[in-house]
Amino acid sequence: MxxxxxxxxxxxxxxxxxxxxxxxxxxxxxxxxxxxxxxxxxxxxxxxxxxxxxxxxxxxxxxxxxxxxxxxxxxxxxxxxxxxxxxxxxxxxxxxxxxxxxxxxxxxxxxxxxxxxxxxxxxxxxxxxxxxxxxxxxxxLPAPTAPALRALCAILHADPGDPRTLAALGREIGASGRTLSRLFRSDLGMTFPQWRTQLRLYRALVLLAEGTPVTTVAHACGWSSASAFIDVFRRAYGHTPGAHLARGGAEER
CATH class of the missing domain: 2.60.120.10 (Jelly Rolls)
Known part of the structure; x- marks a missing residue:
């Protein structure tokens, strides 16, 4: 900024x-x-x-x-x-x-x-x-500073549902999975799976706010099923994505 x-x-x-x-x-x-x-x-x-x-x-x-x-x-x-x-x-x-x-x-x-x-x-x-x-x-969702992490995170920002492993993504950007795993911990203070889950939850909130159906959101954000997505979403936010979508993102009064 x-x-x-x-x-x-x-x-x-x-x-x-x-x-x-x-x-x-x-x-x-x-x-x-x-x-x-x-x-x-x-x-x-x-x-x-x-x-x-x-x-x-x-x-x-x-x-x-x-x-x-x-x-x-x-x-x-x-x-x-x-x-x-x-x-x-x-x-x-x-x-x-x-x-x-x-x-x-x-x-x-x-x-x-x-x-x-x-x-x-x-x-x-x-x-x-x-x-x-x-x-x-x-x-x-912390922002990376290491060049290799910036490149990797840009790929996942463009497609949070990308299912590739850290090692496979590393091959695309020319870095080993071990190096990237270490960078996630030192640069972002979390593991790669933790960061990717946060990114997917962020994108899910955005899609739900735009009125996208729950099943579509689940698959777009990389969950294998709507039920798996619902479970992660409920644990993160305290209510289901369907309830969030039904009230337009507003808490009930």
């Missing part, structure tokens, strides 16, 4: 983002919680992409250059927090689980921002308490 805007204050508001639209790279002097009540949100930094369906939110620490991308129509809710307020104690982006109470707190806080009333102060205090208790979830 070589070019970006500097917007000192992170806004607190709700807004609609059209399908496929993006908010270009920028940074704030504040921390920010980014939550999509509908649609699938992708937040990209120089370190990779954090993907959040409607039961997840993304924590963006102060000073982090980031961009947003909407998959499906996005009902976006933004909560700005001063640099002195860090309820999570995190200095790197993270994906957080959004339970029913935290969801309603975020919606209420962002739909009527800035009135300065005691009631709003109490709402904010409860929101911060819920953020402190929110578990982190591993929905992060």
């Amino acid at each position: 070589p070019k970006f805007r500097h917007q000192p204050t992170a806004p607190t508001r709700s807004q609609w983002v059209a399908p496929g639209a993006a908010i270009d790279a920028h940074r704030h002097d504040d921390h920010q919680i980014v939550y999509a009540a509908r649609g699938v949100l992708a937040v990209t930094t120089g370190a990779g992409t954090w993907v959040a369906p409607a039961n997840r939110a993304v924590w963006v620490p102060a000073g982090t250059v980031h961009a947003h991308h909407a998959h499906g129509g996005l009902e976006l809710h933004l909560v700005g927090l001063s640099p002195a307020e860090n309820p999570l104690g995190l200095d790197e982006p993270a994906v957080l689980t959004v339970g029913p109470l935290l969801r309603e707190l975020i919606l209420a806080y962002t739909r009527a921002p800035g009135d300065g009333s005691p009631a709003r102060a109490r709402l904010r205090a409860v929101l911060l308490d819920q953020l402190r208790a929110s578990p982190q979830t591993p929905v992060h």
